[in-house]
Amino acid sequence: MAEMTFNMDDGYFEGLVRGFKGGLLTRGDYANLSQCETLEDLKLHLATTQYGNFLSNEPSPLAVSTIDAKLKERMVSEFQHLRKQAVQPLAKFLDYISYGYMIDNIILLITGILHERDVAELIPKCHPLGVFPELKTLSIANTTEELYNSVLVDTPLAPYFLECVTRQDLDELNIEIIRNTLYRAYIEDFYKFCKSIGGATEDVMCEILAFEADRRAFNITINSFGTELTKEDRMKLYPRVGRLYPAGLKMLADCSDYEEVVRVAEYYAEYRPMFDTGAATPGEKTLEDKFFEYEAKLNIKAFMQQFQYGVFYAFVKLKEQEGRNIVWISECIAQKNKSKIDNYVNLID
Amino acid sequence: MSANDDDDRVEQQLDELLDLYMDLYTQYTATMNDLQLSMKDGFLWVSKTRKSLGYDRISPLQYPRIKTATAHVTDEEDMIQAFDELSLGTSSSGSTASDGAVGASRNTAADDAPASTLRQRRKGGSKNPAPSDGGSVKSSKSQPGKKAEVKQRGDSEVERKKREKVVKERDSDEEGEDGDKGAKQPASSQRGVNSDHHDAIKAEIAQRRKADPLRWFAGLPPPALRSSQRHFKQSVDAVVELARIKTEMDAVARAYRQLQLSQIRA
Numbered sequence: 001m002a003e004m005t006f007n008m009d010d011g012y013f014e015g016l017v018r019g020f021k022g023g024l025l026t027r028g029d030y031a032n033l034s035q036c037e038t039l040e041d042l043k044l045h046l047a048t049t050q051y052g053n054f055l056s057n058e059p060s061p062l063a064v065s066t067i068d069a070k071l072k073e074r075m076v077s078e079f080q081h082l083r084k085q086a087v088q089p090l091a092k093f094l095d096y097i098s099y100g101y102m103i104d105n106i107i108l109l110i111t112g113i114l115h116e117r118d119v120a121e122l123i124p125k126c127h128p129l130g131v132f133p134e135l136k137t138l139s140i141a142n143t144t145e146e147l148y149n150s151v152l153v154d155t156p157l158a159p160y161f162l163e164c165v166t167r168q169d170l171d172e173l174n175i176e177i178i179r180n181t182l183y184r185a186y187i188e189d190f191y192k193f194c195k196s197i198g199g200a201t202e203d204v205m206c207e208i209l210a211f212e213a214d215r216r217a218f219n220i221t222i223n224s225f226g227t228e229l230t231k232e233d234r235m236k237l238y239p240r241v242g243r244l245y246p247a248g249l250k251m252l253a254d255c256s257d258y259e260e261v262v263r264v265a266e267y268y269a270e271y272r273p274m275f276d277t278g279a280a281t282p283g284e285k286t287l288e289d290k291f292f293e294y295e296a297k298l299n300i301k302a303f304m305q306q307f308q309y310g311v312f313y314a315f316v317k318l319k320e321q322e323g324r325n326i327v328w329i330s331e332c333i334a335q336k337n338k339s340k341i342d343n344y345v346n347l348i349d
Numbered sequence: 350m351s352a353n354d355d356d357d358r359v360e361q362q363l364d365e366l367l368d369l370y371m372d373l374y375t376q377y378t379a380t381m382n383d384l385q386l387s388m389k390d391g392f393l394w395v396s397k398t399r400k401s402l403g404y405d406r407i408s409p410l411q412y413p414r415i416k417t418a419t420a421h422v423t424d425e426e427d428m429i430q431a432f433d434e435l436s437l438g439t440s441s442s443g444s445t446a447s448d449g450a451v452g453a454s455r456n457t458a459a460d461d462a463p464a465s466t467l468r469q470r471r472k473g474g475s476k477n478p479a480p481s482d483g484g485s486v487k488s489s490k491s492q493p494g495k496k497a498e499v500k501q502r503g504d505s506e507v508e509r510k511k512r513e514k515v516v517k518e519r520d521s522d523e524e525g526e527d528g529d530k531g532a533k534q535p536a537s538s539q540r541g542v543n544s545d546h547h548d549a550i551k552a553e554i555a556q557r558r559k560a561d562p563l564r565w566f567a568g569l570p571p572p573a574l575r576s577s578q579r580h581f582k583q584s585v586d587a588v589v590e591l592a593r594i595k596t597e598m599d600a601v602a603r604a605y606r607q608l609q610l611s612q613i614r615a
Contacts, residue, residue, distance in 0.1 A: 068404040108405065115413040115565070125405045176568025223569035286573060288401040324400050331396040337389055 002199045006307035010090050013082050014306070017315045020078050021303060023050030025322055026348045033329050034341045039067070042330060064330045071323040076128040079316060089197060093309045095156065096190045097316055101130025102157055103186060107179045109138045110147075114175070132156075144178065160185035173228055180220060180237040187213050191241040197309065204302045204310030206241075208317075211298060213242030214271070215291050221252045221261055222287070243268060270294070289343065296321050296345050321345055359612045366605045373598045380594060384587035387580045394577035401571060412565040419560055422589055 006014075025033075029049055036042040039062040043055045054070050055062065083094045105126040112122040119139045126135065134151050141147035148161050160182045187209055194205035217238040224234050235253040238245075244252065244264075251264045265271040274290040285293075295317065302314035325344035332341040399407045563570045563578050 065404060065408075104403070108410070112410045115411065117410055122410060125408070125410055127403075127405075172564040173568040180569075219571070220569060223567070223571050227569060229569065286397065286401075288397075288571070288573070292401075327404060328396065328400050331393075331399075335389070335392055335396070337393055340393060 003307045009087050010309075013086055013090060014311060016082060017311050018303065021311075021315055021318065024318060024348050025049055025325070027346050030325065030329070030344060030346060033326065034338070036329075036333055039064070039330060039333060042067075042326075042333060046326070064327060064334050067330050068323065068327050071326060072128060075316070075319040075323065078319070079129060082312065090309060090312070092193070093197075093201075094312060096193060097313055098129045099156060099160075099186050099190075100183070101127040102132060102155070103130070103160075103179065103182045105130040105135060106138065106152075106157070106182075107175060109135065110175055110178075111172075113139050114171075144174075157182065157186075160189070177229070177233065177237065180216070183216065184237060184239045187216070187239040188241055194309075200305045200308035201310055204305060204308055205313060208295075208298050208302065208310065208313065210242045211295065213239035214244045214248075214268075215295070217242065217244055217249055217252055218261065218265070218271075218287070218291075221255055222258060225257060243270075285343065289345070292321060292324070293345050296347055300347065318347055321347060355615070356612070359608060359615075363605060363608055363612075366601055366608065370598060370601045370605070373594055373601065377591065377594045377598065380587050380590050384584050384591065387584040387587060391577050391580035391584060394573050394580060398566075398571060398573040398577060401573065402567070407566055407574070412562070416562070417560065419562070420585075 029045075032045050033042055036045060040060065043058075043062060046055065047053050051071075051074060054074055055067065058066050058070070079094070079097075083091065083098075086094055108126060109119065109122050112125075113119065119136060123131075123136060132155055134155055137151050138147070141150055144161075148158070152158050152161050191206060191209045191213075194209065195202050220234060220237050231253050235249065238249045238252065240246070240249070242248075248264060248267065251267075252261065255261050255264065262275045265275045274287060274294065277284075299314035299317050299321075302308075302310040325347075328344050329341055332338050395407060563574060566574060
């Protein structure tokens with residue numbers, strides 16, 4: 001039944017997002033970009049793609065951070081074009097996509113304030129998709145309780161923050177715990193929302209979010225080795241909507257080193273190949289690279305089905321991946337280290 | 350005949366000094382290559398970290414404007430002098446840690462914070478040590494006039510003399526090592542140690558971890574970031590080694606010139 005009524009409210013937007021997806025860079029485009037000797041060359045080559053002259057007003061010499069910022073700006077403008085015209089429930093779905101960036105911005109500001117940076121210096125560095133009016137008032141909070149009561153209580157993130165309020169001191173580890181706790185609550189809430197929509201949206205989005213949850217669980221586990229994060233605290237950070245829940249998460253929580261994590265991954269066919277080899281040099285594929293590849297595959301697959309909201313989420317993530325690819329190529333060119341320049345995730349053949 | 354013997358001896362000494370200089374030059378170029386490789390890999394790992402975490406997660410916004418050096422470079426003579434000054438109750442010359450601890454100490458308060466390698470590179474400042482006759486070689490981590498200088502001995506001796514640099518102390522954090530392979534977790538219990546000592550050790554470890562610059566960027570640092578830190582630490586070692594070799598080469602070159610002059614005068 002959804003197929004019969006989807007186009008009434010959301011058909012135009014699906015058409016738009018499929019058009020945006022058609023503009024993603026192909027293998028040939030990446031090959032051209034990899035041949036560039038300087039960032040100016042890269043700018044010229046990007047002008048022949050759907051990005052056009054988005055860097056034309058930037059002064060020379062071009063910096064990689066400028067390219068990153070402009071790519072984000074382009075992605076955000078396309079997203080906002082969809083969001084401003086969308087009606088419910090698509091509007092709420094698109095809002096859910098932006099909550100992840102809001103969490104990142106809050107953490108960025110808290111970290112910057114902790115290191116005595118001015119808020120005016122930090123706000124321009126926030127991700128534009130995650131900007132909300134209360135963000136500028138973050139500097140008044142010294143503890144998580146103040147943060148919640150003074151700033152976040154009226155924002156969409158308030159329900160996610162209730163679990164973090166017990167963390168009093170805002171030091172580096174606690175901030176990381178707050179980030180991951182917020183993210184866990186966000187992913188679980190988003191998962192529940194997608195399930196409530198049902199149909200093809202549920203099929204597509206739940207698979208993507210389950211992978212996201214499992215990825216976070218693996219990353220939290222591996223990154224926590226050698227830190228003060230206890231196994232009990234680690235368990236509380238794992239989102240409970242992935243394939244690893246519950247047995248895999250329990251095993252991950254008990255891991256003490258990388259080899260034990262690999263043994264846990266061996267129980268899951270889709271994750272086993274990702275842990276086969278580690279990266280000894282920066283040119284080889286790391287675990288994160290393999291996660292990005294798998295995520296890109298899921299997002300491309302999302303476009304195989306029509307009349308569902310997964311295409312919007314997949315588009316945002318594919319655009320992000322494209323941005324990462326271009327920034328990686330730019331970094332290799334800027335550092336004159338082109339031997340590893342092919343270490344990007346190809347999206348479209 | 351004795352004049353001929355003297356000439357032969359001087360010639361032999363000159364040859365030995367030249368051999369030594371060539372050996373040092375070979376070491377210098379090899380260490381320079383190591384430095385370049387470790388810096389290159391370090392920056393590439395930083396780029397990889399930015400790729401996974403996001404560009405703005407690894408930026409100047411993440412670190413404080415005033416930073417504390419976690420390692421210093423001192424000479425053996427400085428350590429002995431600092432020891433003497435400690436035992437005599439006099440203040441140190443400022444070349445060692447500000448709280449008077451001997452030699453290189455960890456987590457001491459800095460004067461103006463030395464800028465990080467990344468910041469120096471961006472500003473285009475060159476921090477290579479420039480040795481002068483009888484002067485001091487500054488470590489590449491410090492600004493001119495700041496502490497952590499490596500003093501140079503007098504070079505009046507002709508015969509071969511190697512000046513020992515104290516091995517740079519550094520934090521013993523294991524999480525600075527390795528990429529994808531996990532680092533060890535802190536031992537949660539130590540057998541056979543009383544609880545006070547155990548608590549003190551834990552507090553010390555926690556303090557050192559807090560001071561680890563890795564924590565500025567992420568409370569749970571990813572393997573790529575740890576790899577980049579490891580490579581940059583290697584490059585700092587290489588820089589100190591280069592400074593040592595360079596001063597030795599200068600000393601050998603001076604000795605060679607003096608020997609040549611003495612031969613000419615004779």
